[in-house]
Amino acid sequence: MNLERTLEYVLHRYRWIFVCFFLLPCSFLYDIYVVLRNWIHFCSKDASIEHQYKVKHVQKQVKEWIKTGQKIPMCTARPGWKSTSVQDPQYKNKFYNIEVDMSDILGINEKNKTILVEPSVNIGQISAYLIPVGWTLPIVPELESLTVGGLVNGQGVESSSHKYGLFQHICVSFEVVLADGSVLKCSKVENTDIFYAIPWSYGTLGFLTAVELQIIPSKKFVELTYQPVYSLDEAMDSFEKEIKRRTGNEFVDGIMFSKDRGVIMTGNLVDTPKKTVNAIGNWYKQWFYKHVESFFETGKAIDYIPLRDYYHRHTRSLFWTIEEIIPFGNHWVFRWFFGWMTPPKIAFLKLTQTEIIKKLYLKTQVIHDTLVPLSTTKDMISFYDEAYKIYPLWLCPFKLTNEPGFVHSKSDEDEFYVDIGLYGRINSNNFEGNKTHIEHLQTLKKKKAYEMLYAGTYATREEFREMFDHTLYDRIRKSLSCEKAFPEIYNKVNKEARN
Numbered sequence: 124m125n126l127e128r129t130l131e132y133v134l135h136r137y138r139w140i141f142v143c144f145f146l147l148p149c150s151f152l153y154d155i156y157v158v159l160r161n162w163i164h165f166c167s168k169d170a171s172i173e174h175q176y177k178v179k180h181v182q183k184q185v186k187e188w189i190k191t192g193q194k195i196p197m198c199t200a201r202p203g204w205k206s207t208s209v210q211d212p213q214y215k216n217k218f219y220n221i222e223v224d225m226s227d228i229l230g231i232n233e234k235n236k237t238i239l240v241e242p243s244v245n246i247g248q249i250s251a252y253l254i255p256v257g258w259t260l261p262i263v264p265e266l267e268s269l270t271v272g273g274l275v276n277g278q279g280v281e282s283s284s285h286k287y288g289l290f291q292h293i294c295v296s297f298e299v300v301l302a303d304g305s306v307l308k309c310s311k312v313e314n315t316d317i318f319y320a321i322p323w324s325y326g327t328l329g330f331l332t333a334v335e336l337q338i339i340p341s342k343k344f345v346e347l348t349y350q351p352v353y354s355l356d357e358a359m360d361s362f363e364k365e366i367k368r369r370t371g372n373e374f375v376d377g378i379m380f381s382k383d384r385g386v387i388m389t390g391n392l393v394d395t396p397k398k399t400v401n402a403i404g405n406w407y408k409q410w411f412y413k414h415v416e417s418f419f420e421t422g423k424a425i426d427y428i429p430l431r432d433y434y435h436r437h438t439r440s441l442f443w444t445i446e447e448i449i450p451f452g453n454h455w456v457f458r459w460f461f462g463w464m465t466p467p468k469i470a471f472l473k474l475t476q477t478e479i480i481k482k483l484y485l486k487t488q489v490i491h492d493t494l495v496p497l498s499t500t501k502d503m504i505s506f507y508d509e510a511y512k513i514y515p516l517w518l519c520p521f522k523l524t525n526e527p528g529f530v531h532s533k534s535d536e537d538e539f540y541v542d543i544g545l546y547g548r549i550n551s552n553n554f555e556g557n558k559t560h561i562e563h564l565q566t567l568k569k570k571k572a573y574e575m576l577y578a579g580t581y582a583t584r585e586e587f588r589e590m591f592d593h594t595l596y597d598r599i600r601k602s603l604s605c606e607k608a609f610p611e612i613y614n615k616v617n618k619e620a621r622n
């Protein structure tokens with residue numbers, strides 16, 4: 124036991140040696156390889172023609188699966204270590220793997236204000252492509268490595284979500300290969316039910332092969348206002364006021380550094396900065412959340428931030444979770460000499476984490492987001508403070524429409540919810556392991572909240588069905604003959620499926 128503890132301590136405490144001397148250079152070289160590969164691909168091939176061959180390849184694999192007798196369900200062949208979560212999707216080893224490795228941007232339609240992309244295209248690729256030509260996605264989730272396929276089949280949220288909703292709400296159409304090997308296009312006007320059933324379905328209705336997304340005109344900078352708050356009441360009042368402000372804020376989110384101390388941030392797109400630009404994305408700059416914390420000393424302030432730097436403000440520090448791995452990573456010496464190689468790729472961190480490190484994370488830390496009605500956010504934060512005391516805490520408001528599907532507002536109208544992001548070490552003396560976790564699940568139920576599912580769920584199948592509306596999903600699964608082809612969502616996100 125003592126030996127295990129010592130090993131745990133050493134592996135965790137000194138992980139930075141491996142990360143700094145091996146993973147950082149690997150991540151940097153890999154990024155260069157990806158940029159070159161995409162560029163060569165872009166110059167040498169017509170992505171739209173290539174796309175048709177890629178779709179046929181997916182269809183061919185599904186038809187081969189049909190011939191095998193359909194004994195084991197299918198899933199994508201994307202390896203588990205590439206998926207954005209601490210746990211590994213264990214089902215990948217058991218299921219029939221279908222290659223859906225499609226990572227090209229297929230084109231932009233300025234007239235219709237849409238962009239067509241393949242599912243393995245990531246958010247960093249899209250923001251780098253769109254912003255220089257004067258466009259952007261209405262919602263740009265902050266980690267560059269998140270893929271469109273993952274965000275559609277899972278869920279995505281960002282500080283513009285109070286205005287535009289979740290990532291699914293900026294989707295215009297999907298192209299999917301179904302269980303019988305046919306290709307289908309769905310949108311708000313054709314195959315509507317399937318269109319609404321795909322978000323949150325975790326690849327259990329078909330294989331996504333293309334996504335059409337809404338785009339909006341972009342500007343060069345974000346004028347970001349930092350408003351420090353000194354109590355939970357003040358935080359909630361300011362938050363609610365900024366979300367509902369009639370003149371509009373393009374971006375609203377907040378970081379609580381303790382129960383009584385936080386910073387609410389509001390932003391708008393501008394072309395002309397009124398003072399020196401702060402390019403927070405540069406390698407030698409402070410981690411963003413540390414920069415935000417500094418406003419407790421200076422009071423309310425405004426920054427002009429290049430748009431792409433703003434969108435990916437949490438990429439370099441993986442929100443605040445990088446501090447656990449490289450504790451001195453925000454020191455100026457480290458930033459100036461090694462910052463240009465950061466961050467280590469999430470996928471590489473995951474691939475190289477030992478079983479002991481993974482267990483330690485699951486035992487002592489929480490990486491989880493819950494989606495809570497605005498009206499009960501204050502109570503939920505108080506619960507988190509008592510039970511877990513994990514800070515910083517991310518607060519990201521979003522609009523939940525009553526469109527059909529797995530997750531929708533619980534009334535006939537749009538409702539405001541808040542994504543509460545808990546990423547870090549449990550510090551509360553009241554934490555009692557499973558007992559606390561179970562109380563947490565019960566509290567979510569009472570508050571009519573949802574869990575984000577990238578981190579999996581510990582809910583039972585019944586609790587899961589109670590939390591999420593399966594009406595449309597069940598109907599579509601039946602009509603598309605998914606029973607043998609794909610598992611149910613629960614079978615992909617429950618604790619046994621991920622470990």
Ligand SMILES: Cc1cc2nc3c(=O)[nH]c(=O)nc-3n(C[C@H](O)[C@H](O)[C@H](O)COP(=O)(O)OP(=O)(O)OC[C@H]3O[C@@H](n4cnc5c(N)ncnc54)[C@H](O)[C@@H]3O)c2cc1C
Binds near residue numbers: 489561564581
């Ligand atoms: C966000 C989150 C939500 C979870 N929700 C649930 C849930 O609803 N239901 C559920 O059954 N499991 C839940 N778990 C998992 C649970 O905590 C255990 O990690 C898991 O069930 C494995 O149990 P184990 O006994 O094999 O773990 P082991 O690693 O063998 O044992 C560790 C146990 O000690 C507990 N523990 C750690 N610190 C303390 C402490 N200070 N005081 C008392 N106990 C402590 C851990 O929670 C864990 O149960 C959740 C985990 C996370 C991160």
Ligand SMILES: NC(=O)C1=CN([C@@H]2O[C@H](COP(=O)(O)OP(=O)(O)OC[C@H]3O[C@@H](n4cnc5c(N)ncnc54)[C@H](OP(=O)(O)O)[C@@H]3O)[C@@H](O)[C@H]2O)C=CC1
Binds near residue numbers: 272330331576615
């Ligand atoms: N700001 C935000 O909103 C953030 C969101 N996240 C979460 O991260 C996840 C995305 O991570 P990412 O690594 O990109 O995705 P993952 O590889 O984790 O994929 C997520 C799910 O989407 C399915 N999927 C992906 N592509 C396809 C496809 N082409 N066809 C069918 N199913 C597909 C996968 O199916 P299969 O199991 O078959 O592989 C899997 O179940 C989302 O769930 C999101 O909620 C994380 C951080 C921030």
Ligand SMILES: CC(C)=CCC[C@@H](C)[C@H]1CC[C@H]2C3=C(CC[C@]12C)[C@@]1(C)CC[C@H](O)C[C@@H]1CC3
Binds near residue numbers: 208441444472473476
């Ligand atoms: C904004 C939303 C909705 C979620 C943000 C979640 C992220 C903070 C986490 C998603 C995947 C997480 C992983 C890690 C840190 C936190 C996330 C980026 C690790 C890098 C932590 C160290 C482990 O060894 C590997 C983890 C992989 C996933």
